[in-house]
Amino acid sequence: MGGFNMTTIDVSRRSFIKGGLAGAMGIVAAGSLAACAGSGSKKESSADSTKEQITVEETREADVVVVGLGASGLMAALAAADKGANVIAIDSAQNFEGTTNTHTTGAWMIGSKEQLKHADYLTEQEAFEWIEPGTHYQSNGKVLRNIIRSSAQAANYLIDGGVQLMYAFEGSTKDTPMLSRGGHIYLEEGEGRANNFRDMCAQRSNLETIFNCKAQQLVTDDSGNVTGIICKNGKTETQINAKAVIMCSGGFLANPDMIKELFAGAVLVNQGMGQNDGSGIKMCQEAGAQIGKNFSVSINEMGAANLKASPAYSWAPGRGTNPCFYLPLFGNILVDKRGERFMNEQQMCELTMFSGEPLLRDPYYYTIVDQAYVDRVKSSPVFDFLTAGTKQNMGPALLMGFQDVTLSDFDKSIDEAISQGWAAKADSIEELAKKFDLTDLPETIKAYNDACSKGYDDEFFLPADYMHAINQGPYYVFEYNPGAWVTLGGIKTDGFCRAVNADNDVIKGLYVAGVDGDFWSVPYFQGGSCNGFSLASGVLAGNTASADI
Numbered sequence: 001m002g003g004f005n006m007t008t009i010d011v012s013r014r015s016f017i018k019g020g021l022a023g024a025m026g027i028v029a030a031g032s033l034a035a036c037a038g039s040g041s042k043k044e045s046s047a048d049s050t051k052e053q054i055t056v057e058e059t060r061e062a063d064v065v066v067v068g069l070g071a072s073g074l075m076a077a078l079a080a081a082d083k084g085a086n087v088i089a090i091d092s093a094q095n096f097e098g099t100t101n102t103h104t105t106g107a108w109m110i111g112s113k114e115q116l117k118h119a120d121y122l123t124e125q126e127a128f129e130w131i132e133p134g135t136h137y138q139s140n141g142k143v144l145r146n147i148i149r150s151s152a153q154a155a156n157y158l159i160d161g162g163v164q165l166m167y168a169f170e171g172s173t174k175d176t177p178m179l180s181r182g183g184h185i186y187l188e189e190g191e192g193r194a195n196n197f198r199d200m201c202a203q204r205s206n207l208e209t210i211f212n213c214k215a216q217q218l219v220t221d222d223s224g225n226v227t228g229i230i231c232k233n234g235k236t237e238t239q240i241n242a243k244a245v246i247m248c249s250g251g252f253l254a255n256p257d258m259i260k261e262l263f264a265g266a267v268l269v270n271q272g273m274g275q276n277d278g279s280g281i282k283m284c285q286e287a288g289a290q291i292g293k294n295f296s297v298s299i300n301e302m303g304a305a306n307l308k309a310s311p312a313y314s315w316a317p318g319r320g321t322n323p324c325f326y327l328p329l330f331g332n333i334l335v336d337k338r339g340e341r342f343m344n345e346q347q348m349c350e351l352t353m354f355s356g357e358p359l360l361r362d363p364y365y366y367t368i369v370d371q372a373y374v375d376r377v378k379s380s381p382v383f384d385f386l387t388a389g390t391k392q393n394m395g396p397a398l399l400m401g402f403q404d405v406t407l408s409d410f411d412k413s414i415d416e417a418i419s420q421g422w423a424a425k426a427d428s429i430e431e432l433a434k435k436f437d438l439t440d441l442p443e444t445i446k447a448y449n450d451a452c453s454k455g456y457d458d459e460f461f462l463p464a465d466y467m468h469a470i471n472q473g474p475y476y477v478f479e480y481n482p483g484a485w486v487t488l489g490g491i492k493t494d495g496f497c498r499a500v501n502a503d504n505d506v507i508k509g510l511y512v513a514g515v516d517g518d519f520w521s522v523p524y525f526q527g528g529s530c531n532g533f534s535l536a537s538g539v540l541a542g543n544t545a546s547a548d549i
């Protein structure tokens with residue numbers, strides 16, 4: 001089989017989106033708020049004087065503390081516990097359902113017990129030789145190798161833990177696309193998967209999970225070693241002393257300041273969970289850890305977004321989004337705030353999830369369509385504008401999501417976008433340009449229309465299949481911010497997820513995994529590896545920490 005089972009993925013993708021929205025909007029079921037048992041004694045934290053002084057009300061002891069119970073944190077906790085460590089794992093979410101890892105669609109993994117049943121299974125060598133050149137050798141090679149080696153243990157935790165999976169690699173050969181060869185697709189989203197995760201933890205008596213508990217500081221000793229965390233457990237400030245802290249806090253998508261800083265002024269609409277606020281990365285930095293050098297995003301392959309829109313999110317068809325957010329996905333011309341084109345728009349259709357980098361260069365980007373286009377998408381599926389060749393190249397999410405989508409209510413959607421301030425209509429391109437100060441737009445449209453007449457785009461080489469002249473007024477402009485699922489990149493580590501300082505020396509007691517870790521590339525490269533590598537890096541960090549202590 002050449003690709004994922006479309007029907008199954010479709011269902012799963014839609015359901016995770018629902019869950020993602022619920023999570024992002026804070027609509028999560030209230031779970032029981034486990035309380036830390038502890039001494040109850042009050043004392044000042046041992047964090048150094050540059051840090052906020054917190055009055056600690058409880059003190060606890062563990063071998064390993066894991067911050068975050070998402071993909072990497074869950075795996076880190078299981079792996080460390082299975083090596084015999086006493087583990088306390090905390091998460092600021094209310095329960096497992098409030099973590100992203102119960103809402104993802106699929107994980108790209110290597111060497112699971114199900115993969116090994118197949119003669120042509122994806123080997124560690126193939127995976128390494130695929131990722132290294134694919135990411136232009138940007139990855140931390142040592143940690144990448146070790147993550148690939150840890151991937152089977154992570155996948156087998158899911159399989160043995162009863163997580164319902166569909167295997168995209170069934171019937172695959174060496175020629176099957178890599179996405180399928182590593183594809184472990186979740187069949188259950190939300191509660192069912194959360195129950196599996198809860199049971200997996202409950203089966204280990206040396207592993208305690210605490211939700212609604214947010215880490216606030218790392219505790220360091222006089223030598224700079226990390227010796228624990230201070231966390232807010234409900235209303236109680238608790239210090240957990242530990243020989244190892246594994247940071248798995250899931251990046252900084254919910255932190256606009258960090259996005260601006262680390263993506264050179266970018267604005268991203270957060271389509272993930274609100275808890276990924278970069279606090280873990282900041283804590284590691286405060287403890288002397290060196291920030292990594294690669295930062296990228298997994299862009300929302302279902303469309304654009306706009307902070308002014310209500311809701312700001314762009315979900316798959318049928319999820320209540322404004323369909324005007326789909327327009328950049330289908331090869332429509334894209335311009336920056338100067339009104340100039342900046343990329344080959346084909347990429348948005350065929351490699352949507354990986355096209356985040358060009359979109360991050362400006363806080364806003366815009367698409368322009370004319371009345372002829374609007375009339376066409378009202379009467380026949382947007383998909384019909386694509387040629388057979390283009391459809392074949394489309395990203396699987398677009399293929400699955402948009403096949404039957406006709407924008408019959410498009411006028412209403414446009415009116416809504418205009419009323420929310422992220423779209424405008426005008427009788428001429430000159431007038432349209434003024435609506436968002438797109439100074440060079442008239443010139444850009446003229447050049448583009450000339451290219452359409454020639455059938456050849458000598459600026460960005462957009463294939464003729466996608467080109468359609470913009471010459472029948474009135475005209476429409478839509479303003480977008482990129483929407484993303486997650487940020488990738490955080491703290492620099494050695495090859496085993498141990499955080500390092502500015503001298504590249506290991507900070508004793510501090511480990512980092514998941515999207516906070518140091519093995520991501522710009523751009524994000526392999527679909528599903530975000531989840532797969534997060535899971536595997538958690539295993540690696542858990543194994544390493546428990547061996548070190």
Ligand SMILES: Cc1cc2nc3c(=O)[nH]c(=O)nc-3n(C[C@H](O)[C@H](O)[C@H](O)COP(=O)(O)OP(=O)(O)OC[C@H]3O[C@@H](n4cnc5c(N)ncnc54)[C@H](O)[C@@H]3O)c2cc1C
Pocket residue numbers: 016017019020021067068069070071072073090091092093098099100101103104105106107108213214215216248249250251271272273275276277278279280298485486513514515516527528529530531532534535
């Ligand atoms: C809706 C959605 C769907 C996705 N689907 C896919 C997919 O199908 N495939 C894929 O490869 N990737 C997918 N992703 C990307 C996804 O984020 C990663 O796959 C994966 O969850 C990252 O793992 P992580 O452990 O690094 O972070 P997370 O799984 O986000 O876990 C981090 C955890 O840390 C907690 N936390 C943060 N700060 C603190 C703190 N200070 N104290 C305590 N706890 C804290 C958070 O609550 C969170 O639960 C999706 C993302 C979203 C939002």
